[in-house]
Amino acid sequence: MGTFLLRLPNPVLVCALVLLGTTPLAARADDPNLDGTVRLYRIGRTVGDTGPLAQANALQPRTAGVDGSVAGAQVELRTSASVSAVQVHASATLQTQQTQGSASETQSRFNEAYVAGQAMGWQWSAGKKVVSWDVGYAFRPNDMVQQEVRRTLASEALQGRALLMAEHFDADTAWSVVWVNPTQERAGTGAQEAAVAARLYQHHGALDWHAFARHGEHTATSLGAAASWVASDALELHASVRAYRHMDTLASGVTGAAPSTADPWHATLSGAGQQVLVGGTWTSESQVSLLVEAWHDDTALTDRQWRDWTARNQALPTWLPKGVAAAAVAGNLAWQGKAFGVSNSLRQDNLFVRLSWQNDRWLTALDVLYTPADQGTVTTASIVWSGERFKLEAGLRAHGGPGDAVLRQLPVQRQGYAVVTWAF
Amino acid sequence: MISLSIDPSKHATATTATKSYGWWRHRSLTSTARSNVAVGLPLARRGEGVGGSGGKTLASLLMVATTLLLGTANAQDITALLKDADHFRMSADNLQVETQVTVFNTDGSQDKERRYTVFAQSERKSLVLMQSPVEKGQKVLMLGDDFWLLMPGSQRPLRITPMQKLLGDASTGDIATMNWAGDYSGQIVGEEACQPEGKTTCLHLSLQAQRKGVTYQRIELWIGKARHEPVRADLFVQSDKLAKQARYVMDKPSNPTTVTEMVLVDQLSNKKETRIRYLSRKERTVPPEWLNPMFLARNPALE
Numbered sequence: 021m022g023t024f025l026l027r028l029p030n031p032v033l034v035c036a037l038v039l040l041g042t043t044p045l046a047a048r049a050d051d052p053n054l055d056g057t058v059r060l061y062r063i064g065r066t067v068g069d070t071g072p073l074a075q076a077n078a079l080q081p082r083t084a085g086v087d088g089s090v091a092g093a094q095v096e097l098r099t100s101a102s103v104s105a106v107q108v109h110a111s112a113t114l115q116t117q118q119t120q121g122s123a124s125e126t127q128s129r130f131n132e133a134y135v136a137g138q139a140m141g142w143q144w145s146a147g148k149k150v151v152s153w154d155v156g157y158a159f160r161p162n163d164m165v166q167q168e169v170r171r172t173l174a175s176e177a178l179q180g181r182a183l184l185m186a187e188h189f190d191a192d193t194a195w196s197v198v199w200v201n202p203t204q205e206r207a208g209t210g211a212q213e214a215a216v217a218a219r220l221y222q223h224h225g226a227l228d229w230h231a232f233a234r235h236g237e238h239t240a241t242s243l244g245a246a247a248s249w250v251a252s253d254a255l256e257l258h259a260s261v262r263a264y265r266h267m268d269t270l271a272s273g274v275t276g277a278a279p280s281t282a283d284p285w286h287a288t289l290s291g292a293g294q295q296v297l298v299g300g301t302w303t304s305e306s307q308v309s310l311l312v313e314a315w316h317d318d319t320a321l322t323d324r325q326w327r328d329w330t331a332r333n334q335a336l337p338t339w340l341p342k343g344v345a346a347a348a349v350a351g352n353l354a355w356q357g358k359a360f361g362v363s364n365s366l367r368q369d370n371l372f373v374r375l376s377w378q379n380d381r382w383l384t385a386l387d388v389l390y391t392p393a394d395q396g397t398v399t400t401a402s403i404v405w406s407g408e409r410f411k412l413e414a415g416l417r418a419h420g421g422p423g424d425a426v427l428r429q430l431p432v433q434r435q436g437y438a439v440v441t442w443a444f
Numbered sequence: 445m446i447s448l449s450i451d452p453s454k455h456a457t458a459t460t461a462t463k464s465y466g467w468w469r470h471r472s473l474t475s476t477a478r479s480n481v482a483v484g485l486p487l488a489r490r491g492e493g494v495g496g497s498g499g500k501t502l503a504s505l506l507m508v509a510t511t512l513l514l515g516t517a518n519a520q521d522i523t524a525l526l527k528d529a530d531h532f533r534m535s536a537d538n539l540q541v542e543t544q545v546t547v548f549n550t551d552g553s554q555d556k557e558r559r560y561t562v563f564a565q566s567e568r569k570s571l572v573l574m575q576s577p578v579e580k581g582q583k584v585l586m587l588g589d590d591f592w593l594l595m596p597g598s599q600r601p602l603r604i605t606p607m608q609k610l611l612g613d614a615s616t617g618d619i620a621t622m623n624w625a626g627d628y629s630g631q632i633v634g635e636e637a638c639q640p641e642g643k644t645t646c647l648h649l650s651l652q653a654q655r656k657g658v659t660y661q662r663i664e665l666w667i668g669k670a671r672h673e674p675v676r677a678d679l680f681v682q683s684d685k686l687a688k689q690a691r692y693v694m695d696k697p698s699n700p701t702t703v704t705e706m707v708l709v710d711q712l713s714n715k716k717e718t719r720i721r722y723l724s725r726k727e728r729t730v731p732p733e734w735l736n737p738m739f740l741a742r743n744p745a746l747e
């Protein structure tokens with residue numbers, strides 16, 4: 021856990037936030053406030069019968085951990101206050117969750133906790149803060165600080181990153197310089213890596229330009245650019261590209277069919293590569309909206325690597341008649357599941373289409389992620405109803421395509437969710 | 445502008461102009477001339493047959509010049525009328541307006557209520573902060589024809605199209621836009637009853653959007669004859685469908701100084717009634733950085 025994910029006893033966390041929100045900070049805070057949400061959720065998951073994890077568990081039950089259905093409750097509290105020229109912001113989540121077949125688990129965390137102010141024409145922030153960049157919806161190559169996981173099933177409060185940030189704004193230009201994870205150990209990877217990131221934003225009429233740069237302690241330099249263009253009253257087009265020197269990834273040290281005696285997957289640095297996104301949104305007068313995005317992601321395994329992976333999945337069970345213990349084969353199959361965590365994109369080339377309709381209080385949406393290389397799909401249908409204080413969300417997600425498509429190999433093949441949120 | 449010397453009998457439009465019932469009539473007629481220019485009618489041909497061939501050219505030129513001048517004058521008049529009408533909603537160039545939006549079902553029951561803080565600034569710049577619990581943290585920035593949205597929790601300003609700004613019973617444009625002058629031009633249609641069944645008369649203005657980013661492409665607006673306060677309006681979207689009908693409630697009907705409430709009735713789908721109440725207005729010029737789209741992700745103290 022990061023240095024700012026404070027593990028405090030729940031009552032202490034609650035009291036801290038309530039005090040911050042209601043006590044005017046030694047009687048000097050201006051307009052302190054406290055608001056938040058209570059969420060009740062239930063996610064039902066159906067485990068698939070294909071893929072290496074399903075094979076592993078079929079051979080040796082419970083060899084591979086697979087996310088089960090969960091039900092839980094979350095309380096999110098947010099507060100902000102100003103003390104002279106310094107603003108204090110904090111948000112925290114208290115969560116209790118019951119996973120099918122497990123005991124309930126209670127957690128608390130600060131999602132954000134930072135101070136902010138202004139000096140010499142620059143805005144500054146210090147602490148744990150959500151900083152999201154880039155222009156895409158389903159894929160954001162230049163989200164260099166937050167590195168948010170996209171296409172999650174139901175919306176949830178983001179956890180910020182520990183950072184120091186300076187920003188300068190004028191009418192059409194914004195500069196942002198962020199030192200993210202300043203206290204993180206060198207071993208930190210991905211979003212946990214200590215890095216310096218910068219963004220230059222320029223508004224030019226119907227066009228928004230962004231330029232990005234990031235230098236990580238061990239991933240070195242990456243550069244990016246993005247643009248969003250309102251082409252007409254109804255149409256917005258966007259694109260984003262990033263070129264990187266290295267990326268944190270996982271690689272398997274074993275090729276071929278022979279079982280391994282140790283986990284062959286290890287963290288490593290990839291070589292140079294690119295991530296490219298193009299997309300657009302069309303919205304009608306009646307609030308029907310169509311989003312289309314396509315992207316290429318060099319951080320994902322290549323087609324050849326997936327072919328080798330599939331071949332190994334098929335070859336490993338053939339060792340059973342040769343006297344290799346079922347537990348060993350099952351373990352090797354379970355390790356194969358680590359390929360799913362190599363990148364946020366499973367396949368390098370992806371197409372995403374989302375059709376939505378906002379009608380009064382109702383938002384209905386249908387989206388499909390399609391991987392052309394193996395014709396895999398993930399289809400999600402969702403509906404949201406927003407009341408005065410209550411919001412109801414529900415949806416279904418199903419994986420489709422040929423049996424050998426990577427998306428069909430994922431352990432969970434069907435999910436349904438329902439979330440009730442009460443805002444105060 | 446009316447003092448230009450032309451022979452009314454030589455110009456069909458000008459002929460009607462002699463039937464002047466009031467100052468507004470002149471404006472109405474000049475607007476006809478302006479529309480002729482706008483649609484590219486062959487104005488010179490209208491002088492044919494009213495003089496000899498030598499004088500024909502001169503007459504035509506005079507008419508073109510007159511028409512252009514009258515058209516310009518009409519535009520100025522419309523702008524002046526719209527500025528007058530705007531003043532009842534936007535009493536200063538830079539305002540902070542606390543707004544309450546209440547939506548009623550067709551049976552009169554309350555459907556929902558929302559609160560907004562609107563920083564309406566000069567040069568068609570507005571920042572809208574959603575204050576109701578269910579949408580707290582949501583922000584919309586409007587810079588002329590350009591729009592951005594920040595959803596709660598995302599911390600990522602999102603460029604949106606004019607169509608996406610139409611969301612909801614009261615669109616962001618309804619809440620944040622309080623100026624017609626500069627966004628619209630048009631013509632004075634005439635003097636009509638302020639309400640369809642009423643006896644009080646108003647000036648009926650027909651307005652066309654001059655910018656692509658406005659919420660409504662066409663507005664039929666009725667304003668008071670004496671003070672030019674807005675009374676009611678028919679609001680048409682880009683496809684020229686009637687989207688909403690608006691009614692403006694003044695603080696003092698007999699001596700209006702400010703619009704206290706705007707009542708919108710949806711005509712496209714649900715026929716719901718939306719009441720936009722202006723709870724308070726105060727002069728407030730926000731720092732320039734607040735109007736930078738990327739600044740939406742920050743949370744400045746409002747006071």
